[in-house]
Amino acid sequence: MRFGVHSPSDNPVDHRLIDLFAGPGGLDVAATWLGIETTGIEWDEGAFATREKAEIHSHKGDVRKFNAAEFANASVLAAGPPCQTFTVAGKGAGRLALDTVLAFIKRMSVGDDIKEDLRGLSDERTGLVLEPLRWALDANASKRPYEAIVLEQVPAVLPVWEAMEEVLQGIGYLTTSGVLRTEEYGVPQTRRRAVLLANLSFRPQLPRRTHQHFVRDQEPIPGSPPSWKPxxxxxxxxxxxxxxxxxxxxxxxxxxxxxxxxxxxxxxxxxxxxxxxxxxxxxxxxxxxxxxxxxxxxxxxxxxxPHDYPWSGVGIGQQIGNAIPPRLGVHVLCAALGLEVTPDDLDKVVALPWARSRNSLRPAGR
Known part of the structure; x- marks a missing residue:
């Protein structure tokens, strides 16, 4: 069942995605809608239980205990590291340690082993934001670089993504980064996420917004995208x-x-x-x-x-709140991979039950 997603290539390459800090499956749902094979790593008991119920391929454990070589067939690296130490709703240990994190990135770019030094951070979760770079550098060193990389986090992490861009550019990637507003992509929610997109073959552009920015009591702007979704x-x-x-x-x-x-x-x-x-x-x-x-x-x-997504285990509210909205996930994946999707087609797949929506958005030629 094809809903109009298409690739500029007549013969799009099959992608395999490894999702670090995969949570209950926000980005995996997006990848599944696009027909992309996905595997996630998640340590949280509740989120892992939801993933199993949703039949999303997963490995349970700490991302730091895995490495790129174990998933050598993956062509896309995706990650949404835990945001608790960077979010403005938290105590801000990550924001306070920003200069230290940026210094770690520079050291990683020249091959320094920072594992022991990470233990000096006041909150070990702050160091998790560096894991995607470790995976990308390891994959490149083993001559099996990822074709594309998609990272997302709270806006306070944008300086980290910008520093990582320099490192990724140094090993051949073309990159972009910025902050997206979810309501501008058809998500019925105001939420801001910092993203980094990288590809070995072309320079990704931030996804073009499909809906208007939410401003209370503002009349629709003629000639602009449709209003946000309520x-x-x-x-x-x-x-x-x-x-x-x-x-x-x-x-x-x-x-x-x-x-x-x-x-x-x-x-x-x-x-x-x-x-x-x-x-x-x-x-x-x-x-x-x-x-x-x-x-x-x-x-x-x-x-x-999906309305019937099989939320399971403990802390379901936290699972939901921590996830990237799948609809936004489709847009960032398409931007990173050179695919396109229309808002109408996304409306159709989002409205379907989970069982019927799997593999519903397929690039042309598949």
């Missing part, structure tokens, strides 16, 4: 949903630094960033009555997972 549209994809009424989401987080000033979004607007605490957000209908909070299926839909 929560109501996403939640309508849940079969048997009773969430067919106007509502407001009262955020679990304070607005403007004031914990008492909870931000609000109407159902006709995109969601706030879906975090691990998404199910704590309160739902208020137009009559002033509190309604049931978001279910896991609803929270997954706001991330553009």
């Amino acid at each position: 929560m109501s549209e996403a939640l309508s994809l849940l079969p048997g949903s009773t969430r067919n009424y106007p509502f407001e989401v009262v955020s679990n987080y304070g607005s403007g630094g004031d914990p008492k000033a909870r931000g609000r979004r109407h159902s006709s607007e995109p969601s706030f960033t879906v975090t691990g605490k998404v199910t704590r957000n309160r739902i208020l209908d137009s009559n002033g009555r509190w309604r049931n909070r978001f279910s896991h299926a609803e929270a997954g839909l706001l991330q553009t997972f």
Whole structure:
């Protein structure tokens, strides 16, 4: 079943993707929709349980205990390292250690072994952001470089991606990096992600936005892409949903630094960033009555997972919040690999049940 994804080549090369820090499968769902074979590495029990239920090929364990040679047939490297030490919602150990991380990148570029020095970081999770570079350098040293690389993280990691770009360019890659807004790619949620895209054959461009940037109360701009997608549209994809009424989401987080000033979004607007605490957000209908909070299926839909995605194990809210939205994943993978997809075709595949949506978006010629 082909929904219009196509490649500039008449005979596109089959890709195999290795996904580090794979989580419950956000990027793997995107790859599966595109017909790309994928394998993920994930240590978290809950996320791994979800991956198994979704029948996504996986290896359980710490990424640092694996290496590129064990996945020598992979042509695409993807990674979304843990963001807790870099996100503004955390204590900021990663942001405080930014200069140290950048110095590590320079040392890695000349072959220094930094393993012992990483132990000096105040939070070991900060060093995980360097793992994709280790894998890329190891693959290159073994004469089996990845054809393409896709990295994503919170915006605070952009300087790390920019430093890695220099190293990757030094071993033959053409690269780009920047910060993307998820609502500009049809995700019913405002979320910003820093991405790095690299390819050995051509210079990737950041994916062209398909929807408008969300600005409250702003009228559609003539000649611009379609408006962002609202929560109501996403939640309508849940079969048997009773969430067919106007509502407001009262955020679990304070607005403007004031914990008492909870931000609000109407159902006709995109969601706030879906975090691990998404199910704590309160739902208020137009009559002033509190309604049931978001279910896991609803929270997954706001991330553009299939409505029947088999969330499993413990910490499901955290799994959902930590994942890259699959719809955004399609756009960044296509940009890194020179493929194209239309918003209408993505609308169709996102609306399908997981079993039917697998391998639904296929590049022309396959």
